[in-house]
Amino acid sequence: MSKSAILSSSIAKKWWMSLTGLFLCLFLVGHLLGNLQIIFFSGDEGQRVFNEYAYFMTHNPLIKLLSYLTYFSILFHAVDGIILTFQNKRARPIKYAYSKPQKNSSTPSRYMAILGSAILIFIIMHMSNFWGVMHFDKNMPLHTKNLVRPDSSYQKLYLTTNGTFLPVEQVEINNKTELIDKELNLKIGEGYKDLHSLTVSFFGHNKTNKGFPPNKYAYLAVILYVFSMAVLSFHLWHGFNSAFQTLGISHEKYNSALSLFGKIFSVLVPLAFASIPITIFLTK
């Protein structure tokens, strides 16, 4: 095995770009399918399904492994991309006085670094809005349900991971999610973090918010999200097929089909992502 070729050659740096990029494309599909649940299920059912899904995603060991691989891929893709960009800038120390790059290459292909940087900024914002709150915010509320009594007063209940409901007054919360019996001082269940309500109140009109302050800037969040998805679309438009070319996967028999698939993927996936905050904004 040739060590220098695999670790430091120009082509190897591009393989790592391709491999991490294609892995992140797979991640996008998984992330999208999971998140679409938020608009395909409505009401209490929607809240339960999504919070159960969020619990599964944060507790399953295999998913945890995949998530570490995803964080690594994002960082590696970004760092490798920065290194490549600086090397590429250095390869032409004096710029042309007059150049017509639009005559020979597509616009997204020439702006991959800028598009990628914009996506990185989006990822940081996106993770601090949801992932960060979900993982680190001590006040992240748990999944609650209002039980209407015959005298039309309400009783607030926590949903537990074994499917039962516990009255809010009876328990206190320990370690963010553990439901502790106040009298016996014993753990009697585990609650679901209410990621559903966090998301809905972030993008929506605050009708169903449970324990979240209303987001005055929901429209801004939606606009930024949709813009970021447009950026992602341009990045994928070039990146998806470019990854295959870099890995040497090119054959006249399959190239046109692969190229078509890449174009559809790069439009459809960001579009489907963008539909989520738009739907929440318009309906919730």
Added chain:
Amino acid sequence: MKLKLKVWRQKNRKEKGKLETYSLDNVSEHMSFLEMMDVLNEQLINDGVEPVAFDHDCREGICGMCSMYINGQPHGPDRGVTTCQLHMRKFNDGDTIYIEPFRAKGFPIVKDLVVDRGAFDRIQRAGGFISVNTSGNTQDANLTPVPKKDADKAFDAATCIGCGACVASCKNASAMLFVSAKVSQYSLLPQGKVEAKRRVLNMVEQMDKEGFGNCTNTGACHVECPKEISLENIARMNREFLKASITSEK
């Protein structure tokens, strides 16, 4: 036709260069671009100005010597031609034409529009050959059968004249199209298989040493290539390089 030319003038490798403006009258539309440059130089000599240095040799599109970045494109606005094959009818009366050298760290400027493309020779020397017996008992060329399709593809790759338009057009000044064409022209043929691994590893190593950028698959090289070398060659080289770097003993 009347033209305004903005030509890059640079005394030598070290001194700073700049664009100088010259006016040229009575340019025939039937002239090639290089003939127009000859007329410009004659005018400059008559005016007591040092003529513009530019590369040229065969003037029939096969040697790869003529370079020049003309109006924002290597070899000018025409497709699939070198500068010597570019005719002045592609321009209009009264046009301003920018003429710059090919710019890349791997192609240092020698003077004016002349750049040193020795990097390509060094890459070629690193592995762009096959070792055969030439001492009189050479094998008959038809003794080793080659499928027609492979022979055609190898020939297409071999039409690369090493002019450097790929590097000049690439936003990263990457030499991948040139190197991949040179790798492909051998790797597709049985005679080239013997040294295939060593060839691709050494040529890519030399390419990186010369300071060319990384390929980002913009495809500009293929569009600007006077011989229209296919991007398929780059994919083939990526494949060969992967195979060689995993299985080679070095």
